[in-house]
Amino acid sequence: MKKKLGAQTLVYPTPVLIVATYDADNTPNAMNVAWGGICSSVPPCIQISIREDRKTYQNILEKKAFTINIPSVSNMKEADYFGLASGKEENKFLKTGLTAQKADEVDAPYIEEFPMALICEVIQTSSVGSHIQIVGEIKNVIANEDILGEDGSIAIAKLKPLSFNPSTTTYDLISESVGQAFQEGMYYK
Amino acid sequence: MKKKLGAQTLVYPTPVLIVATYDADNTPNAMNVAWGGICSSVPPCIQISIREDRKTYQNILEKKAFTINIPSVSNMKEADYFGLASGKEENKFLKTGLTAQKADEVDAPYIEEFPMALICEVIQTSSVGSHIQIVGEIKNVIANEDILGEDGSIAIAKLKPLSFNPSTTTYDLISESVGQAFQEGMYYK
Numbered sequence: 001m002k003k004k005l006g007a008q009t010l011v012y013p014t015p016v017l018i019v020a021t022y023d024a025d026n027t028p029n030a031m032n033v034a035w036g037g038i039c040s041s042v043p044p045c046i047q048i049s050i051r052e053d054r055k056t057y058q059n060i061l062e063k064k065a066f067t068i069n070i071p072s073v074s075n076m077k078e079a080d081y082f083g084l085a086s087g088k089e090e091n092k093f094l095k096t097g098l099t100a101q102k103a104d105e106v107d108a109p110y111i112e113e114f115p116m117a118l119i120c121e122v123i124q125t126s127s128v129g130s131h132i133q134i135v136g137e138i139k140n141v142i143a144n145e146d147i148l149g150e151d152g153s154i155a156i157a158k159l160k161p162l163s164f165n166p167s168t169t170t171y172d173l174i175s176e177s178v179g180q181a182f183q184e185g186m187y188y189k
Numbered sequence: 190m191k192k193k194l195g196a197q198t199l200v201y202p203t204p205v206l207i208v209a210t211y212d213a214d215n216t217p218n219a220m221n222v223a224w225g226g227i228c229s230s231v232p233p234c235i236q237i238s239i240r241e242d243r244k245t246y247q248n249i250l251e252k253k254a255f256t257i258n259i260p261s262v263s264n265m266k267e268a269d270y271f272g273l274a275s276g277k278e279e280n281k282f283l284k285t286g287l288t289a290q291k292a293d294e295v296d297a298p299y300i301e302e303f304p305m306a307l308i309c310e311v312i313q314t315s316s317v318g319s320h321i322q323i324v325g326e327i328k329n330v331i332a333n334e335d336i337l338g339e340d341g342s343i344a345i346a347k348l349k350p351l352s353f354n355p356s357t358t359t360y361d362l363i364s365e366s367v368g369q370a371f372q373e374g375m376y377y378k
Binding site: 001002003004005006007008009010011012013014015017034035036037038039040041042043044045046047049068070073076077078079080081082083084085095096116118123124126128129130131133135137138139140141142143144145148149152153154155156159161162163164165166167168169170171172173174175176177178179180181182183184185186187188189 | 190191196198203204226228231232236269271273285305312322326330333341344348350357358361364366370371373374375376
C-alpha cells in the first residue's frame with residue numbers, strides 16, 4: 001500500500017556536510033549542512049543551501065571560499081555538535097579541539113582530523129525559498145591516505161561516511177558496496 | 190598523511206535519484222541522476238542537475254514536473270539501467286516492465302514498484318557549468334507502508350537505499366542507524 005506523507009524534505013541519502021570557513025578576523029567556524037550536493041561536472045561544482053542569518057553565510061560573503069569536510073562515523077560527535085552550536089556564540093574549533101588547517105587553494109580552513117575535504121571557491125549565489133544557494137567550484141579534494149584503496153580510489157569500507165535520515169533524525173552508516181554502476185543494469189540491455 | 194586528489198566531483202554520500210517524467214505524447218521516461226539534493230526547507234524543494242541534451246530535460250521543459258524515485262537495494266538493476274539507456278532510443282519502462290503511475294499532484298509519473306517518490310513541480314531553472322539546475326517544489330511524498338516504522342517515520346533498515354561512490358562507481362548500502370542527530374553533539378555543549 002502507498003501512503004502520502006505530505007510535502008516534506010525527505011530524500012535518501014541526505015548528506016552530512018561540515019562546511020568550514022573563516023570570518024573577517026580569520027577565526028575558523030564550521031556548520032553542519034544537510035542540504036547540498038554536486039551540481040556540475042565541468043567545472044566540478046558543489047552546491048550547499050544555508051539560511052541567510054548563519055555565521056557561515058557572512059563568512060562566505062567575506063572570503064568567497066569554504067571547504068566541505070566529510071565525517072567518518074568516528075567523527076559523529078563533532079559533526080553533530082557543529083549543527084547544535086552557532087559560531088556567533090561559540091568557537092566550535094576551540095570547543096572540540098579540532099584543528100582548522102588553512103587550505104592552500106582558497107581562504108578557508110579544512111578540518112585536519114576529518115578524513116576528507118573538498119576545497120571550494122564560491123562562484124555563484126542565488127535564493128530559493130528559505131535558503132541561499134551557494135555554488136562552490138571544487139579546486140581540490142584532500143583525503144587521508146588511509147581511506148584510499150590500492151588503486152588510489154576512495155574505499156567506502158575505509159571512509160565509513162554518514163548519511164542523515166531527516167524522518168528519524170538519525171545518522172546512518174555507509175560501509176558496504178553492493179553493486180557496480182554501469183554493469184548491474186546491463187541485464188536490461 | 191593527506192593526499193591531494195585534484196579537482197573532482199567526490200562527495201559522500203552521493204544520491205541515486207531516479208527522475209521520472211512524461212514527454213509531450215505522455216510517454217514516460219526515467220533517468221538516473223547523481224547530482225542533486227534538498228535545497229530549501231520552506232517551501233520544501235529539491236534541486237537536480239542534468240545535462241541540457243537529455244530527454245528528461247526536454248520533458249521537464251514541456252511538463253514543468255518530475256518525480257524523484259528512491260531505489261531500495263532490490264531495485265538496483267533497474268536504477269542502474271535507467272543510467273545506461275537514453276529515453277531517446279529506448280522505452281525504459283517497457284524494457285524493465287516497471288509501472289509508470291501518473292501522480293495526482295503534477296503531470297509526471299512515479300514508479301509504482303519503487304518504495305518512495307517525491308512529487309515535484311518545477312519552480313526554477315538556471316545554469317552552472319556543464320549542467321542545468323532544476324529546482325522542484327516537493328508537493329507530496331509517497332511511500333510504501335512497508336518502509337515505515339511504527340511511528341510513521343521512514344525506517345532506514347526497511348528502505349535500504351543506495352548511495353553512489355563516484356570514485357569506485359559502486360552502489361553502497363545504507364541500512365543501519367548509528368547515532369541520533371541533535372544528541373550526539375551534546376557531549377560538547
